Each structure stands twice: as C-alpha cells, then as structure tokens.
Amino acid sequence: MAPRANTTLRQRRLGAELRRMREQVGFGGSELGRLVGMSPAQVTQMEAGKIGISVERLRTIAATCMCVNEPLIAALSGIITEREKPGWWEEYRGTLSDDFIDVAEFEGQARRLTTYSMAFIPGLLQTGAYASAVFAQAVPPLPRHEVDLRTAFRMQRQRLVRSGATPYSAFIHEAALRMQFSGPAVLADQLDALIEDSGQSTISIRVVPFDVGTMPSSSENFTYAEGVIPELDTAQVDTSLGARIFDAPAHMARFRSLLARFESRALSEEETREFIGSIKKEMESKRE
Incomplete structure (x- = not known):
C-alpha cells in the first residue's frame, strides 16, 4: 500500500496512540514489527498516519503491547472503521x-x-x-x-x-x-x-x-x-x-x-x- 500523500488529523492521532502503546511497553519500532509481522518502515509509516491498518491488526498490536484498555482499543477501532464522507x-x-x-x-x-x-x-x-x-x-x-x-x-x-x-x-x-x-x-x-x-x-x-x-x-x-x-x-x-x-x-x-x-x-x-x-x-x- 502506497503511503498517503495527505494525512488527516484523526489518522495522525491513531498513529500517535499506536506509538504510545509501543513506547509504554518499551519496544522499538523494529521489535514491534518483528512481533506483528511488519517491516520497520511500515511501523514508522503507520505511526505517522501514512498507512492504514485493519481492526484485526490493531488488536494484534494492542495485545502484543499488553494494552488492556478496552475503551481505548474500541475508540481506535472506530477511527479505523469510519466511512464518513470528507468533512x-x-x-x-x-x-x-x-x-x-x-x-x-x-x-x-x-x-x-x-x-x-x-x-x-x-x-x-x-x-x-x-x-x-x-x-x-x-x-x-x-x-x-x-x-x-x-x-x-x-x-x-x-x-x-x-x-x-x-x-x-x-x-x-x-x-x-x-x-x-x-x-x-x-x-x-x-x-x-x-x-x-x-x-x-x-x-x-x-x-x-x-x-x-x-x-x-x-x-x-x-x-x-x-x-x-x-x-x-x-x-x-x-x-x-x-x-x-x-x-x-x-x-x-x-x-x-x-x-x-x-x-x-x-x-x-x-x-x-x-x-x-x-x-x-x-x-x-x-x-x-
């Protein structure tokens, strides 16, 4: 998937929350990528909001990072599944x-x-x-x-x-x-x-x-x-x-x-x- 040319605020916020999950458990980008089947470049682009991920991938990352905040995971899933027309x-x-x-x-x-x-x-x-x-x-x-x-x-x-x-x-x-x-x-x-x-x-x-x-x-x-x-x-x-x-x-x-x-x-x-x-x-x- 080619990186997005323009990212929305919510796409960048999703990436920031994923980066926070990773950092809170002490993983580097390369280590997280190895554990969830992503390249280091993909992890970097994901955390910058440049590429999207599925809800399944989100939940895999959350489990790998030992995140048990279900309301947060559900809210981030909502960002992924939104199909609203552009603002x-x-x-x-x-x-x-x-x-x-x-x-x-x-x-x-x-x-x-x-x-x-x-x-x-x-x-x-x-x-x-x-x-x-x-x-x-x-x-x-x-x-x-x-x-x-x-x-x-x-x-x-x-x-x-x-x-x-x-x-x-x-x-x-x-x-x-x-x-x-x-x-x-x-x-x-x-x-x-x-x-x-x-x-x-x-x-x-x-x-x-x-x-x-x-x-x-x-x-x-x-x-x-x-x-x-x-x-x-x-x-x-x-x-x-x-x-x-x-x-x-x-x-x-x-x-x-x-x-x-x-x-x-x-x-x-x-x-x-x-x-x-x-x-x-x-x-x-x-x-x-």
Whole structure:
C-alpha cells in the first residue's frame, strides 16, 4: 500500500496512540514489527498516519503491547472503521494552509469544546466584521482576497456551535473584550453578539476579569476538545507561527488544571452578561 500523500488529523492521532502503546511497553519500532509481522518502515509509516491498518491488526498490536484498555482499543477501532464522507473543510485544502484544515477537523470531531482566549474574542464567536479585522492585522499584511477567504472559513466553522451540535464553553479574559481591532463600533457589535450567543443553552460564556488577582494561566489562546473517551482528548494552541495540536497525557493534565482554575475564578454566566454589557456601553459612547 502506497503511503498517503495527505494525512488527516484523526489518522495522525491513531498513529500517535499506536506509538504510545509501543513506547509504554518499551519496544522499538523494529521489535514491534518483528512481533506483528511488519517491516520497520511500515511501523514508522503507520505511526505517522501514512498507512492504514485493519481492526484485526490493531488488536494484534494492542495485545502484543499488553494494552488492556478496552475503551481505548474500541475508540481506535472506530477511527479505523469510519466511512464518513470528507468533512466540509476538505473543500479548502490547497487554498488554505494545513493548520486551518486541522483546526476545523479538530473541532468537528470533538464531543465538547472549551476555549480560553486572552488576546481576542474566540474565533467560534466572532462576527464577520471582527474576524476580518483580526485577519487584516497580520504582519506582513494579507491580500484582501486572503482576508476574505479566511473570514469565510471561520464563519463556516461556527456552524458547529451555533447549531447546538457541539456544546461549547468559552472563558474570555477581560483583555480580549477590550481589544479593538477596527475601532469601537466593530467591537460594540461584537460584544452585542456575545451577549446574544450567551443566551443559547449549548453555549456558555464566562469572563475572567482583571480584578480576580493572580490568575495562573497560559499566555496563549487554546481550545480543549473532549474526545469519545478521555484518553482521546486533544488541545489546540494558537501561536504566532500557526496552530499546534497537543495530545500527550502530561499536556492534557496541564490544560485540565488550567480549565479547573478558570472555572473556579471566572464570573458566572449572568455576571458575565452584565459585565460584557457594561463594556459594550463604553464602546457605544466612543463611537457616537
């Protein structure tokens, strides 16, 4: 079987979990290959998501690696047997970078999404005007058609949470609520949209205000995606060089710890609506 030219996020995650199985029992790639009838090159390609395997092969590998986590094995079997049509994001492959495609797939496969945003309103809650203003701030500047393409892609991503298909929680730092990317008018409209979104039963929005005191946190905006089982939870972090995906147990424990602290210190949903409303009034007074 020829290696795949393009791998999906879930194919790479399957490979990563197989690599973890192998490493936890202390096998090298060559040793695992010898035990299950694969060449070292095939093991490497499998763990990179470049080639597929059958459910039978998965179970052979799991048994060889002494993995007795049946829920994990069943979840990985589900990835192998999926025969869904390509996600909507595949239409953009070749016109947007793989980072954009990975983020959309990451969100599309989640059972629940939680974000923390410090620099700007979370992408899944941005208005079109606000999103366009954010993309227009890129350095070096993007051509207008690139700004429009990225904005359209972001708006399409939002259907996931606005439809109620995926429960969504957003922790937003006060700094993000006050950042003006295109003046007070655009921000006021964005804040109004946040208040409206917060009324949906499947969307929770909570603000982390400046005056909570010391707030241990990540310096980056990040999204935590719950998988079909906790072992398949994943996190995505925004960086100046693009999106990074994390799935190592140590990283996931850190993100869970951060979210627990936000949960305990952020304003309630009702307090958040009032808080956002007060900033919205400030912005409206500035545009008059």
